[in-house]
């Protein structure tokens with residue numbers, strides 16, 4: 306799976322997980338929407354949840370995240386071409402948002418998507434560059450396994466609801 310980042314550059318560069326991935330040649334950064342390849346766009350505002358069915362769509366094979374600050378990550382920022390998908394309920398392991406649901410760093414979002422799409426080894430490789438990376442998989446082990454066993458987006462949403470109701 307190819308990992309691409311539309312890089313806005315308005316967040317702290319020293320803490321930016323996308324820049325770190327790029328330094329290790331684990332993702333490509335792009336400075337404009339036009340330069341960013343078509344793919345499955347990880348968008349928290351998307352109507353449809355990511356599911357294993359997305360491993361076979363038109364955009365399969367390319368995952369795209371938008372790396373910007375959460376302050377600027379409004380719906381309008383996600384103008385990238387591609388199949389937009391939200392990640393289901395998961396909790397962050399990064400030190401800034403530890404234990405908080407949904408607001409994942411770029412590397413956590415990529416890793417979650419890779420697990421759901423059946424590429425756990427790739428998820429482990431990208432998280433290995435972060436001291437807290439393994440913790441992300443430990444914290445979310447059960448939901449990631451269950452989302453990865455779903456047939457489609459509606460099944461993912463049904464499982465997500467169980468976690469939201471707890």
Ligand SMILES: C[S@@+](CC[C@H](N)C(=O)[O-])C[C@H]1O[C@@H](n2cnc3c(N)ncnc32)[C@H](O)[C@@H]1O
Nearest residue numbers: 321322347348349370371373392409410411414
């Ligand atoms: C807003 S940026 C913040 C990145 C942060 N500066 C870093 O260093 O990683 C995080 C990106 O990860 C993806 N992402 C995070 N949480 C998500 C979710 N719940 N659903 C879909 N995509 C998500 C989106 O592409 C989002 O724009």
